[in-house]
Amino acid sequence: MDAxxxxxxxxxxxxxxxxxxxxxxxxxxxxxxxxxxxxxxTLADIPVETFPLLxxxxxxxxxxxxxxxxxxxxxxxxxxxxxxxxLCPQAIILPVDFDEYRRFSxxxxxxxxxxxxxxxxRGVDEVYIDFTVVPDGQLEGGRVLxxxxxxxxxxxxxxxxxxxxxxxxxxxxxASEFEKPNGVSxxxxxxxxxxxxxxxxxxxxxxxxxxxxxxxxFGIRTIGELAARDxxxxxxxxxxxxxxxxxxxxxxxxxxPVVTESEPVSMSRETTFDRDLHAVRNRAELGAIFTHLCExxxxxxxxxGYVGKTIGIKLRYDDFKIATRDQTIEQFTADAKTIRLxxxxxxxxxxxxxxxxxxxxxxxALVKAGSQEARMAQVGSTARxxxxxxxxxxxx
DNA sequence: TCTGGGGTCCTAGGACCC
DNA sequence: TCTGGGGTCCTAGGACCC
Numbered sequence: 001m002d003a004x005x006x007x008x009x010x011x012x013x014x015x016x017x018x019x020x021x022x023x024x025x026x027x028x029x030x031x032x033x034x035x036x037x038x039x040x041x042t043l044a045d046i047p048v049e050t051f052p053l054l055x056x057x058x059x060x061x062x063x064x065x066x067x068x069x070x071x072x073x074x075x076x077x078x079x080x081x082x083x084x085x086x087l088c089p090q091a092i093i094l095p096v097d098f099d100e101y102r103r104f105s106x107x108x109x110x111x112x113x114x115x116x117x118x119x120x121x122r123g124v125d126e127v128y129i130d131f132t133v134v135p136d137g138q139l140e141g142g143r144v145l146x147x148x149x150x151x152x153x154x155x156x157x158x159x160x161x162x163x164x165x166x167x168x169x170x171x172x173x174x175a176s177e178f179e180k181p182n183g184v185s186x187x188x189x190x191x192x193x194x195x196x197x198x199x200x201x202x203x204x205x206x207x208x209x210x211x212x213x214x215x216x217x218f219g220i221r222t223i224g225e226l227a228a229r230d231x232x233x234x235x236x237x238x239x240x241x242x243x244x245x246x247x248x249x250x251x252x253x254x255x256x257p258v259v260t261e262s263e264p265v266s267m268s269r270e271t272t273f274d275r276d277l278h279a280v281r282n283r284a285e286l287g288a289i290f291t292h293l294c295e296x297x298x299x300x301x302x303x304x305g306y307v308g309k310t311i312g313i314k315l316r317y318d319d320f321k322i323a324t325r326d327q328t329i330e331q332f333t334a335d336a337k338t339i340r341l342x343x344x345x346x347x348x349x350x351x352x353x354x355x356x357x358x359x360x361x362x363x364x365a366l367v368k369a370g371s372q373e374a375r376m377a378q379v380g381s382t383a384r385x386x387x388x389x390x391x392x393x394x395x396x
Numbered sequence: 397t398c399t400g401g402g403g404t405c406c407t408a409g410g411a412c413c414c
Numbered sequence: 415t416c417t418g419g420g421g422t423c424c425t426a427g428g429a430c431c432c
Contacts, residue, residue, distance in 0.1 A: 081397095081399095
């Protein structure tokens, strides 16, 4: 989806179309005070002048999305809001509203599965579609179906998206960025040399800042330069798995299937404080936040029907270093009290001298609530061993 | 001017078991 | 007294993605 969060906001506030707008930070009381709907009007009637500006922003947070008119100023995803305010003070800033983005996410994904059922969810604004066997999927290299999907999404949501069509996920992902926004780009295997090799390695899904830096140290800047290296050289310098993957990727090869179903592995809640907090000096405040995070994770687990048995915490210190601790317990749980107790024990094992800027709680090793695994663990470990033995015996 | 929140996967060492 | 190979699970950290 194109500038997804910002585009959803523009559906509510069409008066902001064409203006630099950034989405980021959390909901602030000032926002509510500034923007009130005129008598007998709608959100669309709120005067542009009453929207909060980036120049007035104080506090922590990053940009999640910037509209296209904001981007020439150099602001974009993951940039700190205070820095963005220097680059584009006149931009309008809106707080994130995940519930609304998730609502539109469900709608556009439904439109897609109606047209092409083999869809892999890649987060709130992105999917892979396998339309190998969809009727008309091969017409004009896929362009006909891609345009049809774009039209259906636009009709259902008012939002635009960009689609990359290619023989595999690796190339499709790169192709999807070629014609943003509202574009369709088709990449054939024969386009490798001309359209993929000139791209910087960083464009590959899976090459992040660290890997890119290491590649650059070897003088490798483009995918083509990567493809020119021997497979054995890559394995020597990047390890067996990564080296082999790099070689395959540079030659445009990717056999990963489009995965339509998956189970969650973990669920977590974390929060960055308005100001750094100290474990001793701000004990009460931290304790309340900690308990609240545990309750939210428990709620999430219960709402979605999962239980887990690895409970963990995450801290981010004022120097931005991260520490995690976790503990695996005997029984699967989705209970706030149990999570709080176990997370509390984790907290006792981590250094608490430095001020903290973030606290998080995580529950992992998830299984479906009421599943065989969850039930077996619930009868206790000795009984579980017996139950397992009984199950093994029953196989024969 | 400091840098969100929610995830996945990988690695590596150690405990423990056969 | 010194010495095997597996294998699984747990834990901590880190890279990366949306």
